[in-house]
Amino acid sequence: MTERREYRWRKTDESDILAHCPDHERSFLFYARTYTAGQGYQYSETNQLILNLKIRQDDIKRNPQRLQYKQRAIQQFAQEVSALLRDRLEPKLSLILVPMPPSKERSEPEYDDRVEQVVKAVAESIEGVRWMPLIYTAKSMESYHLRSDGRNPNDIYLAMQLDEAIALHCKSNDIIALVDDVLTSGAHFTAARNRVHERLPDALVIGIFWAKAVSYGLSSEV
Numbered sequence: 580m581t582e583r584r585e586y587r588w589r590k591t592d593e594s595d596i597l598a599h600c601p602d603h604e605r606s607f608l609f610y611a612r613t614y615t616a617g618q619g620y621q622y623s624e625t626n627q628l629i630l631n632l633k634i635r636q637d638d639i640k641r642n643p644q645r646l647q648y649k650q651r652a653i654q655q656f657a658q659e660v661s662a663l664l665r666d667r668l669e670p671k672l673s674l675i676l677v678p679m680p681p682s683k684e685r686s687e688p689e690y691d692d693r694v695e696q697v698v699k700a701v702a703e704s705i706e707g708v709r710w711m712p713l714i715y716t717a718k719s720m721e722s723y724h725l726r727s728d729g730r731n732p733n734d735i736y737l738a739m740q741l742d743e744a745i746a747l748h749c750k751s752n753d754i755i756a757l758v759d760d761v762l763t764s765g766a767h768f769t770a771a772r773n774r775v776h777e778r779l780p781d782a783l784v785i786g787i788f789w790a791k792a793v794s795y796g797l798s799s800e801v
Contacts, residue, residue: 586611586625588663591762595791599732600765606772607785610762611659614790625790628652632760632789636689653693656789657700660758663787664705672754676702676710676787677775679759679767680739682720698758711745713755714771736770746778755784762788 591597591608600606612625620627632652639646668674678694695712702710717740749755757771772784 597765600769610788610791612790614792616792657697674754677713680716684719732766732770741774758787763792
C-alpha cells in the first residue's frame, strides 16, 4: 500500500477541480481520504476501504463472507465522520445528516443502504445530530463507478426526488449535510443540493465525503 494508515479531514480548496460543482470552495465540502480511481484493493488503505464499502449485494449473495468487510468499512466511515463532527460542530448548531441516495430505487434487489447506515450510526453517537432520508431515488440508474460515460448532474437531478413529508421537519436554521462515500466531480452533490433548495431555499447545504477521487499518478498520502 502506498498510503499511510491515516486520514485527515479537510475542506476543498483551489487545488481541487470539481467539474460539476464550480462553487465548491464556498460550499463547505469536506473529505477525509484520497481514493485512487482505477486501482484495486492493494493500492492503498483508502482504496481497500472504499471498495469494501461498495461491495454489491449480488457479490455478498455469492460469497456471504464479504459482508463482514462491508460492515467494517461502514463502521469506520461512521467513526471518522463522528470524529469530524465532534471536532468542528458547535453545540448550538442544528445539523441534519442526509444520506446521498444510491443509484437504485429502494424496491430493487441491488438497493444499497450503506450511506444510510453510516449516518444512522453517526446520529446515534452524537447528541443533537439528526438524520433524515430527505432525498430518495425515484428512477434507478446504473452506478456511475460502473459506467464509462461521464457524470451528468441533470440526469442525477431528474432521478432524485425530495420527500415532502420529511421536509416539513426541517427548519430554516438547520444545516443540511449531504453525506456520500466518494466525491468525484460534484455532480451528485450539486443535483441533491438543487433539490433541497427548491423546497428549502434558505437552507445551508454542505457536503461530507469519506474520500475524494483522483486519477492514478495524482494521489497523495493523507
